[in-house]
Amino acid sequence: MSIAPRLTALDALHRSLGATMTDFAGWDMPLRYGSERDEHVAVRTKAGLFDLSHMGEITVTGPQAVELLDHALVGNISTVGVGRARYTMICQEDGGILDDLIVYRLGETEYMVVANASNAQIVLDALTGRAAGFDAEVRDDRDAYALIAVQGPESPGILKSLTDADLDGLKYYAGLPGTVAGVPALIARTGYTGEDGFELFLKPEHAEGVWKALTEAGAPVGLIPCGLSCRDTLRLEAGMPLYGHELTTSLTPFDAGLGRVVKFEKTTNEGRFVGREALEKAAERAETAPPRKLVGLVAEGRRVPRAGFSVVKDGVVIGEVTSGAPSPTLGKPIAMAYVDAAHAEPGTQGVGVDIRGTHEPYEVVALPFYKRQK
Amino acid sequence: MSNPTQLRYTKEHEWLSAAEDGVATVGITEFAANALGDVVFAQLPEVGATVTAGETCGELESTKSVSDLYSPVTGEVVAANQDVVDDPSLVNTAPFEGGWLFKVRVTGEPDELLSADEYTAFAGN
Numbered sequence: 001m002s003i004a005p006r007l008t009a010l011d012a013l014h015r016s017l018g019a020t021m022t023d024f025a026g027w028d029m030p031l032r033y034g035s036e037r038d039e040h041v042a043v044r045t046k047a048g049l050f051d052l053s054h055m056g057e058i059t060v061t062g063p064q065a066v067e068l069l070d071h072a073l074v075g076n077i078s079t080v081g082v083g084r085a086r087y088t089m090i091c092q093e094d095g096g097i098l099d100d101l102i103v104y105r106l107g108e109t110e111y112m113v114v115a116n117a118s119n120a121q122i123v124l125d126a127l128t129g130r131a132a133g134f135d136a137e138v139r140d141d142r143d144a145y146a147l148i149a150v151q152g153p154e155s156p157g158i159l160k161s162l163t164d165a166d167l168d169g170l171k172y173y174a175g176l177p178g179t180v181a182g183v184p185a186l187i188a189r190t191g192y193t194g195e196d197g198f199e200l201f202l203k204p205e206h207a208e209g210v211w212k213a214l215t216e217a218g219a220p221v222g223l224i225p226c227g228l229s230c231r232d233t234l235r236l237e238a239g240m241p242l243y244g245h246e247l248t249t250s251l252t253p254f255d256a257g258l259g260r261v262v263k264f265e266k267t268t269n270e271g272r273f274v275g276r277e278a279l280e281k282a283a284e285r286a287e288t289a290p291p292r293k294l295v296g297l298v299a300e301g302r303r304v305p306r307a308g309f310s311v312v313k314d315g316v317v318i319g320e321v322t323s324g325a326p327s328p329t330l331g332k333p334i335a336m337a338y339v340d341a342a343h344a345e346p347g348t349q350g351v352g353v354d355i356r357g358t359h360e361p362y363e364v365v366a367l368p369f370y371k372r373q374k
Numbered sequence: 375m376s377n378p379t380q381l382r383y384t385k386e387h388e389w390l391s392a393a394e395d396g397v398a399t400v401g402i403t404e405f406a407a408n409a410l411g412d413v414v415f416a417q418l419p420e421v422g423a424t425v426t427a428g429e430t431c432g433e434l435e436s437t438k439s440v441s442d443l444y445s446p447v448t449g450e451v452v453a454a455n456q457d458v459v460d461d462p463s464l465v466n467t468a469p470f471e472g473g474w475l476f477k478v479r480v481t482g483e484p485d486e487l488l489s490a491d492e493y494t495a496f497a498g499n
Contacts, residue, residue, distance in 0.1 A: 020408075035466070036437050037412045229411065229437055302415045304435050326414040326437055333414075356440075 008053035009146045009204035010211055017225055024228060025117035027054040032227035039230040040328045043193050046222030047152035049214055050231060052199070053207070056120025057145045058113040058127060062136035065109050070268040072130040073101065074253060074275065078267035080105045085173045085190050088261055089253055090123055095278030096249035097256065099123050100241065102190050104175045112141070112186075112201075116243045130274060146207035150214055150223070151197030151234075153372075158218040159198050163187065167198075175199075181213035193231065194238030194370055233325045236334065239296065239368025245307055245322045246294060246336055252279060254286035257294045292319060293344035296369055297362040299333035302326075303355045305362070310354040311337050318343050321353060329370050336367065376494075377403060378470055383493035386428075386444040389470065390487065393480050397452055400445065401474040402434070402465060405497045410436040413465040418443070418454040418476050425451055427484045432475070434465065443475065448482035 005028035008014075014021065019030035030051060032039060042048045060069060069077040075088035082105050090098045099119040104112045115123035120142060127138045150159060156167055165178030165187050175188030186201035202210055215223065232242070241247050246256055253262050262279050264271065285291075297305065305324035310317045319339030327334040335353065343351060346366045352359035381389045387406035391399040407413065415435035425431040425445035432443035454476045458464050464473040488496060 020411075031438075032411065035412055037463075233437065303417075304415060304440070306440075326412075326435075 006054070008051055009207040010051045010053065010148075013208055013211060014051065014225075019225075019227060022228065025054060027117060029054060030225070030227040032229045033225045036227065036229040036233070037328045039224060039226040040233050042222060042224045043152045043195055043226060043230065043234055044329060045153065047150060047154040047158055047197075047218050047224075048193075048226035048230070049211065049218065049223055050149040050151065050226050051207075051211075052147040052149050053145070053204070054117035055147050056115040056117060056123065057141040057147075057201070058115065058120075058124055059139040059141045060111045060113060060127065060136060061109055061139070062134075063109060064135040065111055067268045068127075068131050068134040068136040068138075069103065069111060069113075070266050071134070071273050072127055073103070074262040074273065074279065075103070076263035076266045077103060077105075077111070082107060083174055083176045084171075085175050085188060087173070087190075089247075089258070090126055091252065091275035091279065092249060093275055093278065095252035095275050095282050097243075097247045097251055097253060098126060098249060099243055100247055104186070104188065106175070106177075106186070119243060144203070145201045146204040147199060147201055148207060148211055148214070149191065149197060149199045150218070151191050151193045151226075152195050152223070154218065154221040154223065155195075155197045158214060158221065158223060159187075161217045162213055181210050183210060185210070192238075192240055193234040194240070194368065195234075195372055232323075233328060236323050236325055236336065237327055237329055237368065237370035239336070239370075241294075241336075242323060252282040254279070254282040255291070259283055259286055290341045292338040293341050294322075294367070295337055295339055295344050295346075296365040296367045297321070297324075297335040297337055297351070297353065298330065298365050298369070299335075299353075300361045300363065302333065303358070303360050304333040305335040305337075305353040305355060305360075311339050311362075312352050312354050312359050313343055313348075313350050315359075317354075318351070324353075327369060334369050335362070339364070377405075377490040379490040381470070381490065382446075382487040383490065383496075384444065384446045384487060385496060386446075387497070388444060388446045390446040390483075396479050397477050398447065398480050399474050399477050400447075401469055402443070403493070403497070404469045407466045407469045407473070410434060410439070410441060410465075412437050413462040416458050416462045416465065416475070418459060419445070419451045421451050421454060423451045425449060425478060427482060434462075445478065446483070446487065447478060447480045449478040449480040451476050452479050453477040
């Protein structure tokens with residue numbers, strides 16, 4: 001068994017750009033190319049280019065593909081039209097979240113499930129196991145795709161210059177085949193940064209050419225390559241959950257404030273799906289006696305809360321930080337945290353975060369921290 | 375990157391200037407600043423505090439992590455760089471100049487301070 005990190009098709013390019021690399025879910029990925037703050041600001045104001053080839057693609061095809069997905073996932077996948085995408089989750093029998101996913105419907109009976117890099121094998125195994133009895137095929141397509149994202153307000157203009165696809169007709173949470181810089185790509189609009197932008201699923205051998213074409217087309221309007229570090233601060237400002245932080249197997253979608261992704265009214269399988277019974281109980285508990293709620297915290301000072309730090313009030317622990325970082329857009333440290341429901345209202349007074357023994361004052365706010373002006 | 379030859383260095387990536395009238399200046403190296411990423415918060419020792427060689431005397435927080443700041447020498451802190459407290463990114467943009475951290479009246483220094491060449495070899499850059 002190899003323990004060497006996996007390399008994306010763009011690895012040599014990242015190194016030639018001087019990227020600081022880091023291990024992420026077994027992949028050697030760019031953390032940043034220069035200043036992560038500059039990269040963050042470029043995505044908010046101009047455009048940024050990301051290598052997301054570590055994400056896990058799984059193709060589900062066959063006459064009963066949608067029945068399988070309705071059974072295996074918590075969403076009602078039957079209602080996704082061809083060319084559209086859906087944010088959903090895959091849960092355990094006990095309702096715990098195995099992963100959050102995007103499902104693209106590529107054809108009448110063809111779907112692509114995109115899992116987080118750290119969970120790709122878990123999701124593949126779960127879908128394969130849950131496929132028993134359905135006339136559907138689950139295919140591991142992790143090596144079939146490289147994934148490049150261009151994010152930021154300038155991204156539609158940049159991509160338009162390289163594609164004949166109808167980008168104006170491509171809505172948020174949609175994905176359609178087209179060509180980019182002369183090569184075939186699945187073009188999606190399902191970004192994770194809080195900005196407009198596109199994801200391009202490509203053959204790995206085409207990745208370098210497309211990256212260079214995007215760099216050339218985007219450089220005049222301020223596009224720069226961006227790493228995982230700014231991707232994390234961008235998604236945090238946008239209030240988007242990250243698996244392993246806000247989402248874990250010990251939480252149900254209702255505990256994470258994302259109960260809306262669970263559809264008890266399903267089109268197929270008479271409404272049955274993995275985790276249904278546990279999730280019905282979780283839904284009731286969330287309605288009547290929620291244990292903790294996911295909130296935003298904004299620092300009054302400058303010390304940065306990190307995942308795992310305690311949230312305190314009157315010297316008592318009332319919650320835990322799940323993600324924290326200095327926010328380049330707000331100019332202050334921000335965090336997401338699960339706090340006891342009694343203290344979760346925006347504006348709750350006297351809340352602090354225990355930062356290495358000092359209780360630093362924080363304001364409880366509603367998520368997200370940042371919403372783009374449309 | 376090059377490490378100025380007139381400075382001495384620690385394996386914790388601090389630099390120390392030659393003492394003038396017994397007072398030396400302390401900062402972190404460019405190598406360390408690059409490794410940290412964007413520094414967003416600096417907690418520096420207070421003027422009048424006693425620092426001890428090899429012991430923590432503050433912290434530097436970057437986007438992704440927090441790192442302890444060690445004092446290369448023993449002595450009394452006579453200045454802390456308020457410019458860095460106000461704008462911690464100075465540590466990244468000018469680690470050997472405007473991004474200095476504190477000044478200390480030296481009463482003792484360890485034997486193991488490194489020359490620029492030794493530090494460059496140690497840090498592998």
